[in-house]
Amino acid sequence: MLNNSSEPIIYVRGLVNRFGAETVHDGLDLEVRRGEVIGIVGGSGSGKSVLLRTIVGLNRPVEGKVEVFGRDVLRMSDRQRRQLENRWGVLFQDGALFSSLTVAQNIEVPIKEYYDMPLRLMDEISAVKVGMVGLPEEAGEKYPSQLSGGMRKRAGLARALALDPEIVFLDEPTAGLDPIAAGAFDELIRDLKTSLGLTVFMVTHDLDSLFAICDRVAVLVDKKVRVGTLEQLLRDNHPWIHSYFHGPRGRAAQASEAAVFNEPRALDATRV
Amino acid sequence: MESVAATLVESDPGSFVFAAAGEWLVATAAELDQRLRALQMPNDKRVTLDLAGIDRLDTAGAWLLLRTEHDLAAHGNTVEMRNLRSNFAPLLDQVRAGGMVVPARHPRPAHHTIVGFLARIGEISLGIFARAYSILGFFGAVCESAGALLLRPRRLRITALVAQLEQTGVNAVPIVGLLSFLIGVVIAYQGADQLRRFGAQVYTVNLLGVGILRELGVLMAAIIIAGRSGSAFTAQIGTMRVNEEIDALRTIGLDPLEVLVLPRLFGLVLTLPMLTLWADLVGLFGGCLMSWASLGITPPQFMQQLRDSLYPWTFWIGLIKAPTFAFIIALIGCYEGFQVARSAESVGRLTTLAVVEAIFLVIVADAGFSIFFSFLQI
Numbered sequence: 001m002l003n004n005s006s007e008p009i010i011y012v013r014g015l016v017n018r019f020g021a022e023t024v025h026d027g028l029d030l031e032v033r034r035g036e037v038i039g040i041v042g043g044s045g046s047g048k049s050v051l052l053r054t055i056v057g058l059n060r061p062v063e064g065k066v067e068v069f070g071r072d073v074l075r076m077s078d079r080q081r082r083q084l085e086n087r088w089g090v091l092f093q094d095g096a097l098f099s100s101l102t103v104a105q106n107i108e109v110p111i112k113e114y115y116d117m118p119l120r121l122m123d124e125i126s127a128v129k130v131g132m133v134g135l136p137e138e139a140g141e142k143y144p145s146q147l148s149g150g151m152r153k154r155a156g157l158a159r160a161l162a163l164d165p166e167i168v169f170l171d172e173p174t175a176g177l178d179p180i181a182a183g184a185f186d187e188l189i190r191d192l193k194t195s196l197g198l199t200v201f202m203v204t205h206d207l208d209s210l211f212a213i214c215d216r217v218a219v220l221v222d223k224k225v226r227v228g229t230l231e232q233l234l235r236d237n238h239p240w241i242h243s244y245f246h247g248p249r250g251r252a253a254q255a256s257e258a259a260v261f262n263e264p265r266a267l268d269a270t271r272v
Numbered sequence: 273m274e275s276v277a278a279t280l281v282e283s284d285p286g287s288f289v290f291a292a293a294g295e296w297l298v299a300t301a302a303e304l305d306q307r308l309r310a311l312q313m314p315n316d317k318r319v320t321l322d323l324a325g326i327d328r329l330d331t332a333g334a335w336l337l338l339r340t341e342h343d344l345a346a347h348g349n350t351v352e353m354r355n356l357r358s359n360f361a362p363l364l365d366q367v368r369a370g371g372m373v374v375p376a377r378h379p380r381p382a383h384h385t386i387v388g389f390l391a392r393i394g395e396i397s398l399g400i401f402a403r404a405y406s407i408l409g410f411f412g413a414v415c416e417s418a419g420a421l422l423l424r425p426r427r428l429r430i431t432a433l434v435a436q437l438e439q440t441g442v443n444a445v446p447i448v449g450l451l452s453f454l455i456g457v458v459i460a461y462q463g464a465d466q467l468r469r470f471g472a473q474v475y476t477v478n479l480l481g482v483g484i485l486r487e488l489g490v491l492m493a494a495i496i497i498a499g500r501s502g503s504a505f506t507a508q509i510g511t512m513r514v515n516e517e518i519d520a521l522r523t524i525g526l527d528p529l530e531v532l533v534l535p536r537l538f539g540l541v542l543t544l545p546m547l548t549l550w551a552d553l554v555g556l557f558g559g560c561l562m563s564w565a566s567l568g569i570t571p572p573q574f575m576q577q578l579r580d581s582l583y584p585w586t587f588w589i590g591l592i593k594a595p596t597f598a599f600i601i602a603l604i605g606c607y608e609g610f611q612v613a614r615s616a617e618s619v620g621r622l623t624t625l626a627v628v629e630a631i632f633l634v635i636v637a638d639a640g641f642s643i644f645f646s647f648l649q650i
Contacts, residue, residue, distance in 0.1 A: 124335060
């Protein structure tokens with residue numbers, strides 16, 4: 001499943017996004033490597049979600065080039081697009097579950113769309129996904145309105161994983177979760193990444209998540225991104241980045257991370 | 273694509289080898305599922321799952337392997353997995369950790385039997401009563417709130433009221449006018465066509481006057497407003513419920529009935545009579561034009577005939593119904609808005625319901641008025 005790991009799985013060049021008079025991205029470049037967890041951070045309104053939406057094709061940029069799996073997302077036919085779309089999954093902020101369907105039916109929507117599968121097998125597979133994201137078995141029969149916020153996110157993740165995608169896009173997966181649930185969600189993402197070989201593109205505000213699971217971090221500042229490992233960004237002296245990582249919350253997250261793992265995270269030096 | 277294999281052979285007496293090969297993916301799952309279900313499971317033997325041939329594996333494939341293992345064990349076999357590539361092991365563990373799950377049952381309606389059918393009729397009937405009871409309760413609460421407001425009229429929210437007058441009244445003028453005009457034209461044309469056979473063309477004017485002023489003007493206006501504003505009330509209040517805005521109002525100490533319902537109610541009670549008047553005028557104008565075109569009744573003749581044919585209160589009978597209809601529409605629209613649960617789906621469902629209920633009740637009330645007026649012999 002893993003191949004040409006040297007080539008970027010997501011490749012963004014010279015991206016410009018403008019809404020009215022306001023420029024959100026101005027010549028943004030970003031590369032995401034296969035199999036990594038990349039965290040996207042930035043202040044409110046810095047265009048984190050817009051970047052995510054642009055890559056998955058929900059927002060057409062003014063200028064720039066976006067390639068996913070080496071294919072130009074902005075210039076492709078609808079058929080090519082469909083082939084691409086079953087190779088990624090997206091978890092929206094509040095799960096974006098279809099409210100008229102049960103959780104199990106939600107998970108089956110992409111499967112039904114792409115494969116001809118007996119009902120019983122489909123029920124089994126959706127039940128497997130429900131178990132994998134740590135939802136109780138009976139959650140499959142419930143409607144989204146009967147679930148708590150954390151459970152809706154897990155159910156949304158189960159739907160995003162329905163087709164075993166190669167990339168998952170997560171839009172603030174831990175926002176609004178209590179610290180224990182957020183920690184469990186981080187762990188879940190990490191486990192799924194190791195077992196499924198996922199590439200994870202995660203927009204987040206959660207410093208603990210960043211320290212716990214991200215291999216690299218992309219910071220949206222000045223309408224561009226700065227990408228690096230946490231060690232590199234911790235040494236960066238751009239004022240916003242500095243205050244982000246060295247503010248009281250940033251320090252607390254670092255401290256707890258150091259306490260848990262008791263070693264600096266010198267990861268990825270080999271992969272670069 | 274068809275590079276999958278799943279075979280079960282007896283290698284030695286008493287022991288079997290299950291050989292899996294190829295791509296065990298969600299794309300091949302249907303094919304694999306079919307083959308696996310066709311396997312003849314041995315009983316109480318030793319079975320080795322030889323997984324060396326598996327080139328690619330995803331969650332669906334992993335589930336099928338685990339299911340096979342589970343099924344074999346359920347037949348009393350001793351099962352052992354062997355030769356799985358090391359990079360697939362975490363995936364298998366992950367799926368196994370999710371548990372050997374029972375597929376979720378989809379809720380399916382259970383009214384295929386006669387008992388189920390009867391039960392459903394009963395359920396629906398009880399639902400209607402419960403609903404009527406609840407609407408009555410809402411009606412009471414609104415009346416109480418309105419009464420309190422009348423005692424302290426300074427609490428009336430003028431800005432909200434004026435906004436409602438604009439949205440439900442001024443903005444509805446073109447559509448109400450156009451449709452009433454067309455109704456006037458149609459009635460004049462059909463009436464003239466029939467009455468001409470008796471040489472009584474001139475009574476077309478009577479038909480128009482009584483029909484439009486007593487019934488059609490106010491009904492058209494009410495039905496258009498139920499579709500236009502009743503639905504908007506439900507959608508607005510419903511969306512506010514989904515966003516917890518109603519709860520926010522309550523915590524600030526504001527009464528949602530006073531803030532949201534009363535301006536809409538008073539607004540509609542004020543605008544619907546005006547729209548009715550407008551519908552009456554435009555409807556008669558349409559009828560007048562059509563009479564002139566098809567019967568040659570000139571506008572002055574039309575006016576004369578109209579004046580002769582009407583009782584003095586014909587016009588008022590139509591107009592008097594308008595506030596009642598407005599009250600019904602606003603009450604139902606707001607009530608259904610408050611019934612919205614915390615899901616966007618219920619907003620749409622209840623909006624539809626609000627329009628249907630409002631139109632239904634308006635027509636029922638109209639029938640009630642007819643009976644009442646015939647009792648009074650007017």
